[in-house]
Amino acid sequence: MFVNSDNYIKYLKLWLITLYLLIILMVAVGGLTRLTDSGLSITAWELFIGILPPLNINEWNFYFTQYKKIPEYQNINYGMSLSEFKIIFYWEYAHRLLARLVGLFSLIPLIFFSLKFKDSKFYSNKYYFIFFLVCLQGFIGWYMVSSGLIENNDVSHFRLSVHLSLALLILSLIFWFILEVFRVRKFHIKISNFLLLFILVLIFIQILLGAFLSGLDGGLIYNSWPDMNGSFFPNDVKFYEVINSQLLSNPSIVQFLHRSTAYLLLFFIIILNYFYIKQKYDFKYLLFFDVAILIQIFLGIITLISGVDIKYASLHQLGSILVLSSYFLILYKNSS
Numbered sequence: 001m002f003v004n005s006d007n008y009i010k011y012l013k014l015w016l017i018t019l020y021l022l023i024i025l026m027v028a029v030g031g032l033t034r035l036t037d038s039g040l041s042i043t044a045w046e047l048f049i050g051i052l053p054p055l056n057i058n059e060w061n062f063y064f065t066q067y068k069k070i071p072e073y074q075n076i077n078y079g080m081s082l083s084e085f086k087i088i089f090y091w092e093y094a095h096r097l098l099a100r101l102v103g104l105f106s107l108i109p110l111i112f113f114s115l116k117f118k119d120s121k122f123y124s125n126k127y128y129f130i131f132f133l134v135c136l137q138g139f140i141g142w143y144m145v146s147s148g149l150i151e152n153n154d155v156s157h158f159r160l161s162v163h164l165s166l167a168l169l170i171l172s173l174i175f176w177f178i179l180e181v182f183r184v185r186k187f188h189i190k191i192s193n194f195l196l197l198f199i200l201v202l203i204f205i206q207i208l209l210g211a212f213l214s215g216l217d218g219g220l221i222y223n224s225w226p227d228m229n230g231s232f233f234p235n236d237v238k239f240y241e242v243i244n245s246q247l248l249s250n251p252s253i254v255q256f257l258h259r260s261t262a263y264l265l266l267f268f269i270i271i272l273n274y275f276y277i278k279q280k281y282d283f284k285y286l287l288f289f290d291v292a293i294l295i296q297i298f299l300g301i302i303t304l305i306s307g308v309d310i311k312y313a314s315l316h317q318l319g320s321i322l323v324l325s326s327y328f329l330i331l332y333k334n335s336s
């Protein structure tokens, strides 16, 4: 059967880029949902019946009554008015609506591709893995929300970090596929994979720590830089606390680790720059990444000093996409 592969590649590119942008939007809305403390306003999973928002006062009262049953309302937002509730409701609603859109958009074009372009030599079933990860992300999102509905005032910061990390992983995978379909040229002479992978692991640890920090509201303390309220190490932490198992649930320690990992990362990136210059590689790709890291560190510092001003915190979250994508560009070009 004759298959026009040009059309297929054109649609595939369009689909991947649109999906990439949609998921960035989704991360931004998810971040703002968290920063406005709106994430627990819808207390049920409601995959299908939640497509429409409440349409009359009875429905609004129903959702508000459900919200009043959870600890966040009783301990933090007690006395909140219905109009205040509507604001947090709409943030979470927008996040979930976008999630459904991403779910459909990661599947329907694929079904079309498999029906129409299956015989193209460029066709691959691997793109279904994106759909699988998007579905998994939906389950993890609910798993995260459920951790804040019964005993706790907020969701588990561990689950939040899994949710954010998976979103960034999906984005990185789509970005990799985009580089493939655009046939971005690879480096002729390769850089040491050991150093590149080591930096990737550090970036990953840094993102996890950042998500722990935001989940613990740890950006609201020690709002000074480069010191932590006058000292190098947080002064409300005792030495034995550093070695106990609650290490990653202590906001002061997590903030200290997040700061320190940024410096460690910077140190190894300087080494990477040194190798790059010494071997006379094409510097512009590393420059994208260098700029992304510097912007990210700058945004992290102003997020902290401003006491987590929403606009800086949201930009700092989105900055991690820039860091990862610019780094994946180098990894891709270095791959065989």
Ligand code: HEM
Binding pocket: 031, 035, 164, 203, 206, 207, 208, 209, 210, 211, 213, 214, 215, 217, 218, 219, 225, 258, 259, 262, 265, 293, 296, 297, 298, 299, 300, 301, 303, 304, 308, 313, 314, 316, 317, 320, 323
């Ligand atoms: C290499 C650099 C860095 C990366 C990749 C990074 C990444 C992240 C990520 C992914 C988050 C979670 C965002 C969210 O869930 O909304 C975060 C949170 C945070 N980061 Fe960083 N970060 C970096 C450097 C820094 C630095 C140098 C500082 C300050 C000295 C900083 C301060 C913060 C603060 C205060 C938060 C919590 C913000 C909130 O509650 O929304 N970060 N970071």
